Amino acid sequence: MGPKRSCRGMDKIRKIIHIDMDAFYASVEQRDRPELKGKPVIVGGDPNGRGVVAACSYEARTFGIHSAMASSIAYKRCPHAIFLKPRFDTYKSVSADIREIFCEYTDLVEPLSLDEAFLDVTQNKKGMPSATRIAREILEKIYDKSRGLTASAGVSFNKFLAKIASDFNKPRGITVVTPDDAADFIDRLPIRKFFGVGKVTEGKMHTLGIKTGDDLKKIDKEKLINIFGKNGHYFYNIARGIDHRPVEPEWIRKSIGKETTFREDIDDKTQMLEILGQLSVKIENLLKIDGRKGTTITLKVKYFDFQCITRSVTVREPIVDADTIMRYIQALLDNTEAGMKKVRLLGVSVSNFIDASRTVKKYRQLPLPFSAEIRSDSLARSLIVED
Amino acid sequence: MEIRIDRSELLKSVSKVQSIIEKKSNMPVLSTILFTADGSTVRISATDLELGFQDTINAQVIEEGSITLSGRKIFEILKETKSPEFHIKEKENHWIFLSDGVARFNLASISPEEFPAFLEPEGVAMIAIEGDTLVNMINKTIYAVTAEEAGFKLSGVLTEKVVVDEKIQLRMVATDGHRLSLIDKSFKNIESLELSEGVMIPKKGMSELNKMAADGGTIEIGFKDKNCVAKKENAFLVMRLLETNFPDYNAVIIKNEKAPVDIGKAVLVEAMRKMLILSNERYRAVKITLENNVMDLVSTNPDLGEAQENIEIKYNGERVEAGFNPKYFIDTLQSMQSETIHLDFTDSSKPFVLTGEADEGFVGLIMPMRV
Numbered sequence: 001m002g003p004k005r006s007c008r009g010m011d012k013i014r015k016i017i018h019i020d021m022d023a024f025y026a027s028v029e030q031r032d033r034p035e036l037k038g039k040p041v042i043v044g045g046d047p048n049g050r051g052v053v054a055a056c057s058y059e060a061r062t063f064g065i066h067s068a069m070a071s072s073i074a075y076k077r078c079p080h081a082i083f084l085k086p087r088f089d090t091y092k093s094v095s096a097d098i099r100e101i102f103c104e105y106t107d108l109v110e111p112l113s114l115d116e117a118f119l120d121v122t123q124n125k126k127g128m129p130s131a132t133r134i135a136r137e138i139l140e141k142i143y144d145k146s147r148g149l150t151a152s153a154g155v156s157f158n159k160f161l162a163k164i165a166s167d168f169n170k171p172r173g174i175t176v177v178t179p180d181d182a183a184d185f186i187d188r189l190p191i192r193k194f195f196g197v198g199k200v201t202e203g204k205m206h207t208l209g210i211k212t213g214d215d216l217k218k219i220d221k222e223k224l225i226n227i228f229g230k231n232g233h234y235f236y237n238i239a240r241g242i243d244h245r246p247v248e249p250e251w252i253r254k255s256i257g258k259e260t261t262f263r264e265d266i267d268d269k270t271q272m273l274e275i276l277g278q279l280s281v282k283i284e285n286l287l288k289i290d291g292r293k294g295t296t297i298t299l300k301v302k303y304f305d306f307q308c309i310t311r312s313v314t315v316r317e318p319i320v321d322a323d324t325i326m327r328y329i330q331a332l333l334d335n336t337e338a339g340m341k342k343v344r345l346l347g348v349s350v351s352n353f354i355d356a357s358r359t360v361k362k363y364r365q366l367p368l369p370f371s372a373e374i375r376s377d378s379l380a381r382s383l384i385v386e387d
Numbered sequence: 388m389e390i391r392i393d394r395s396e397l398l399k400s401v402s403k404v405q406s407i408i409e410k411k412s413n414m415p416v417l418s419t420i421l422f423t424a425d426g427s428t429v430r431i432s433a434t435d436l437e438l439g440f441q442d443t444i445n446a447q448v449i450e451e452g453s454i455t456l457s458g459r460k461i462f463e464i465l466k467e468t469k470s471p472e473f474h475i476k477e478k479e480n481h482w483i484f485l486s487d488g489v490a491r492f493n494l495a496s497i498s499p500e501e502f503p504a505f506l507e508p509e510g511v512a513m514i515a516i517e518g519d520t521l522v523n524m525i526n527k528t529i530y531a532v533t534a535e536e537a538g539f540k541l542s543g544v545l546t547e548k549v550v551v552d553e554k555i556q557l558r559m560v561a562t563d564g565h566r567l568s569l570i571d572k573s574f575k576n577i578e579s580l581e582l583s584e585g586v587m588i589p590k591k592g593m594s595e596l597n598k599m600a601a602d603g604g605t606i607e608i609g610f611k612d613k614n615c616v617a618k619k620e621n622a623f624l625v626m627r628l629l630e631t632n633f634p635d636y637n638a639v640i641i642k643n644e645k646a647p648v649d650i651g652k653a654v655l656v657e658a659m660r661k662m663l664i665l666s667n668e669r670y671r672a673v674k675i676t677l678e679n680n681v682m683d684l685v686s687t688n689p690d691l692g693e694a695q696e697n698i699e700i701k702y703n704g705e706r707v708e709a710g711f712n713p714k715y716f717i718d719t720l721q722s723m724q725s726e727t728i729h730l731d732f733t734d735s736s737k738p739f740v741l742t743g744e745a746d747e748g749f750v751g752l753i754m755p756m757r758v
Contacts, residue, residue: 364757365671365712367564368738370634 013179015131016247017119018154018162019102019138022171024115025055025091027149029084040065040081047075047083054086058171091115094146101141105134110247116166118159120247131155132176139174158243161185164193182241186213194238196231204228213239256286256294257349265304265342272338272346276329279348280322293318293354297325299332300347308345311335318354325350388424388452389476392444394487397431397473398465400442401458403622404433407440407595408458416501419455422475423499424448432505433458438592439505442622449476453499454483461485464492505625511616513609514576518600518619521608524559525597527570527749530718532590533563543629544593545636546615547585548577556748557582560636566715567636567738568722571748582610585631592626599624639738640750646677646707646732648700652743655728656720658696659713662686665694672710672756677702677732686713709735710758719751 025043040060045051063078095114108120135153154165156177165175216239224232298312311332409417421432429446468487476484485492545560556571607618615626662673665688676683686694725743741751
């Protein structure tokens with residue numbers, strides 16, 4: 001977040017989209033268990049325990065239930081609600097699918113959690129001039145790819161406004177705040193809606209007579225800084241629609257992979273190896289472009305019945321070329337049922353990249369080869385397998 | 388409690404416990420020394436709950452009783468004063484009056500009742516060991532104890548009774564997973580030492596035991612109820628034993644003799660020290676090559692440069708090479724007495740084995756580094 005980067009956005013008006021899934025966890029549960037549709041569903045802690053609500057369906061919200069509320073209170077408000085334990089693995093996999101959609105448009109994706117993210121589409125991969133159009137396409141694609149989950153989008157020229165906008169017309173809504181609308185939009189915004197204003201700050205604001213964005217704008221900078229410290233500066237700026245924070249993708253590429261789905265399932269191993277060879281060449285090129293070296297090779301096989309398996313091997317010498325990849329892939333393929341079973345997809349990936357700063361540290365102290373079975377103590381064992 | 392006591396006698400005792408008392412502890416009483424006056428003696432006790440030390444010295448007891456005093460402060464006061472005699476008197480509310488006849492101190496103190504109870508060494512079967520023998524054994528193993536803290540189960544020296552060449556021996560073994568040092572010693576009355584299975588004596592305890600044994604003379608030692616007790620004259624040390632989660636070290640001690648080499652200890656230590664100059668956290672390894680009657684040592688540090696030294700040896704076998712942490716060599720060599728060290732080199736994936744004629748019963752293992 002150096003000043004250099006924040007200035008980048010000042011050159012021209014940015015196009016920022018905030019995507020927020022509607023009642024994400026609860027919607028996933030309703031999707032996977034259609035009998036829950038139209039019912040108050042609460043995902044989170046046990047209502048008899050000390051847990052809290054992680055998410056709740058819109059039906060549950062009509063009872064005054066909201067996330068972060070104690071599950072026991074939620075139960076009192078709506079005893080007939082269906083309480084479910086979160087299935088994070090499922091949510092993560094849906095979230096990953098959704099992120100893939102974002103990446104079709106831009107690499108400037110900043111995920112805030114599993115169910116929301118900022119996108120900077122000022123320059124996008126599809127060359128689309130309208131951010132609103134992109135937002136609409138994304139919402140449609142999410143709906144299709146996730147089999148019926150909905151999201152809301154906020155479109156504006158900075159993160160602050162985009163985030164507030166996405167919440168403005170939930171569920172399944174798109175709210176656009178253009179630079180022309182911004183002042184009006186902020187003026188009418190209840191102070192509670194400002195990002196960074198919780199109950200305590202709201203109380204303080206109210207005692208100062210600040211109820212809306214308009215009221216906030218009337219307070220001078222020094223006074224705000226006096227009362228709210230460094231946040232005062234932030235409040236002063238956002239009341240004027242100023243927020244230069246860039247969308248910061250935290251994403252680091254962890255693997256390079258390629259896969260192919262066949263028009264017709266194949267069972268000829270020679271043909272499979274030929275295809276894998278082509279994939280390996282593509283990977284070699286990608287590795288070279290990125291200047292990366294990996295140490296783990298993974299083969300992915302999806303059989304005719306959609307059963308999907310992976311086989312991987314980690315090697316000592318870094319992998320850079322297709323021939324090396326294929327040497328291991330061949331052995332990995334022999335370790336699958338490919339050929340005996342028809343195959344509909346094959347994939348190859350290289351991961352476990354060697355960090356450039358670590359490659360220099362080529363000296364490694366070897367451990368004494370104590371045999372592992374002797375003592376059951378985990379510490380002694382960790383010492384033995386230590387790298 | 389009120390006593391008059393010889394300052395230098397007291398200072399000697401108080402300085403012995405400085406390494407035991409806790410500097411920073413959430414139990415303030417552990418930073419104190421307990422003084423118990425009884426008859427014509429004062430007992431001085433310190434503990435960190437893992438380790439306890441007691442010493443008894445003569446004193447003129449005016450009033451019997453117990454007090455605690457900040458171990459650090461009493462030590463500093465005793466060091467600064469020149470008077471031959473020291474006066475300690477308990478006042479109300481645990482205030483302690485101290486005087487060397489010139490200066491007067493009033494120190495606040497913690498109630499002696501808070502001081503943790505001590506295992507009394509009565510009923511422990513003790514055997515006498517020459518202090519020198521014990522010092523020798525400890526010095527040859529303690530450096531190999533892992534430096535890692537945090538519940539690491541190897542943070543002690545495994546001590547056990549073994550039979551080697553039909554003789555009962557006391558064995559000490561230490562390892563940090565990269566190197567291992569082992570020593571066997573036999574001494575009089577070892578058969579009466581009650582030690583049915585191997586025990587782990589913590590590093591700090593070993594270091595205190597070493598100090599206790601270092602003044603020469605004999606030291607009595609015994610084991611009871613997960614404790615090791617050592618006694619010398621009027622002082623005794625109680626060490627709580629660690630859980631014995633020691634790996635089976637027998638399997639890693641190889642006798643291969645593929646490339647045996649004899650080399651002068653002084654020459655090798657000196658060379659290793661020079662190699663160490665260019666090594667750092669990142670570039671630790673020194674490459675050792677044996678070929679044509681030469682041991683070639685090379686230390687390479689891409690940031691600084693290279694160091695190299697050739698040592699003449701008697702070796703005609705095939706060329707062998709491997710990388711090593713020179714620090715490990717120096718540690719092991721320095722603990723040895725032999726002027727000529729016997730090195731046994733197998734290959735770049737097996738441990739180097741160090742032995743020496745004057746270091747009977749000792750074997751040091753050092754694993755190579757992958758270069």
